[in-house]
Amino acid sequence: MGTVDRALVRDVSAIALASGVVGISFGALAVAAGMPVWLALFMSVVVFAGGSQFVAVGVVAAGGSPVAAVFAGLLLNARHLPFGLAVADVVGRRWPTRLLGAHLMVDESVAFALAQPDPQRRRAAYWWCSGLLFVGWNLGVAVGSVAGSAVGDPATLGLDAAFPASLLALLLPGLLPPRKPPDAAPPVDGAGAEDKAARARRVALVGAVIALATTPLLPAGVPILLALLAVGVALR
Amino acid sequence: MTVYSILVLAAGTYAFRLAGPLLSDRLQVSARAQELMSLATIAMLSALVATATLTAQGGFAGWSRPAGVLVGALLAWRRLPFVAVVAAAALTAAGLRLAGVP
Numbered sequence: 001m002g003t004v005d006r007a008l009v010r011d012v013s014a015i016a017l018a019s020g021v022v023g024i025s026f027g028a029l030a031v032a033a034g035m036p037v038w039l040a041l042f043m044s045v046v047v048f049a050g051g052s053q054f055v056a057v058g059v060v061a062a063g064g065s066p067v068a069a070v071f072a073g074l075l076l077n078a079r080h081l082p083f084g085l086a087v088a089d090v091v092g093r094r095w096p097t098r099l100l101g102a103h104l105m106v107d108e109s110v111a112f113a114l115a116q117p118d119p120q121r122r123r124a125a126y127w128w129c130s131g132l133l134f135v136g137w138n139l140g141v142a143v144g145s146v147a148g149s150a151v152g153d154p155a156t157l158g159l160d161a162a163f164p165a166s167l168l169a170l171l172l173p174g175l176l177p178p179r180k181p182p183d184a185a186p187p188v189d190g191a192g193a194e195d196k197a198a199r200a201r202r203v204a205l206v207g208a209v210i211a212l213a214t215t216p217l218l219p220a221g222v223p224i225l226l227a228l229l230a231v232g233v234a235l236r
Numbered sequence: 237m238t239v240y241s242i243l244v245l246a247a248g249t250y251a252f253r254l255a256g257p258l259l260s261d262r263l264q265v266s267a268r269a270q271e272l273m274s275l276a277t278i279a280m281l282s283a284l285v286a287t288a289t290l291t292a293q294g295g296f297a298g299w300s301r302p303a304g305v306l307v308g309a310l311l312a313w314r315r316l317p318f319v320a321v322v323a324a325a326a327l328t329a330a331g332l333r334l335a336g337v338p
Binding site for chain 2: 042155158230
């Protein structure tokens with residue numbers, strides 16, 4: 001394992017740890033909502049999308065029907081389709097890796113892959129992040145569903161801030177103008193890279209505004225999809 | 237949640253996840269299309285950042301969380317290590333809550 005990979009694994013481990021603690025709280029919540037331990041763990045392994053799991057269990061716990069729960073969860077997970085287009089090369093063309101890589105696709109691994117400069121590192125980032133998150137999340141759910149009500153709220157630990165902060169840290173380098181080395185000749189593609197960062201910045205800003213403005217009005221997940229309209233800004 | 241409804245949610249989610257890689261076989265992935273797809277990802281990830289930072293159940297999430305994310309963002313902008321960014325965001329939010337900030 002090279003030094004680059006070691007830094008990568010360290011970064012990814014931090015996210016996997018945070019996700020494990022959130023998994024603990026999901027396990028506790030699911031059991032408190034009346035799910036047997038095995039079912040909470042089964043759900044986490046086969047769905048493996050934390051947000052939709054919280055939403056689905058929450059809908060049922062609030063007295064909603066299973067159909068409403070599944071629909072809310074699917075709405076939240078529809079974003080994986082456009083994500084999949086963006087990371088298709090990373091997931092690979094061989095069937096076994098593609099079938100596995102698709103199941104392990106999560107926000108964090110997509111963001112980690114996107115933040116890498118070359119295809120080899122994109123692949124390494126995607127697979128390390130997805131793999132460690134899968135282990136961390138499911139271990140957390142196992143612990144939480146057994147520990148049950150002894151588990152506190154992950155917000156006490158500030159972990160609700162860790163998820164958006166980690167995504168933002170991965171996005172930021174692509175949004176900032178490339179750093180100019182002091183007293184170096186301007187690079188040939190300098191202007192191109194700057195244009196690209198400016199375009200990305202506009203898209204990020206407009207996407208965030210669209211999602212924030214529509215969140216109070218629409219079911220969870222839809223505002224994230226509507227943010228895709230921001231790409232139209234880059235086309236103008 | 238019943239086993240059946242969990243299986244439906246799992247199958248639907250997996251279909252969304254697999255559709256992207258499958259569709260990309262049929263699309264001519266030009267450099268232009270590749271750039272648009274990465275812009276689409278940026279749009280959705282920043283939408284996730286914005287909503288996960290500021291909102292909870294469709295309303296305002298309270299001040300602790302955005303304050304934590306802001307501290308993390310400042311450290312990321314100063315190019316501090318990723319682990320420090322994530323830890324600082326969590327510690328700030330946790331500290332503010334301990335002090336009674338919602």
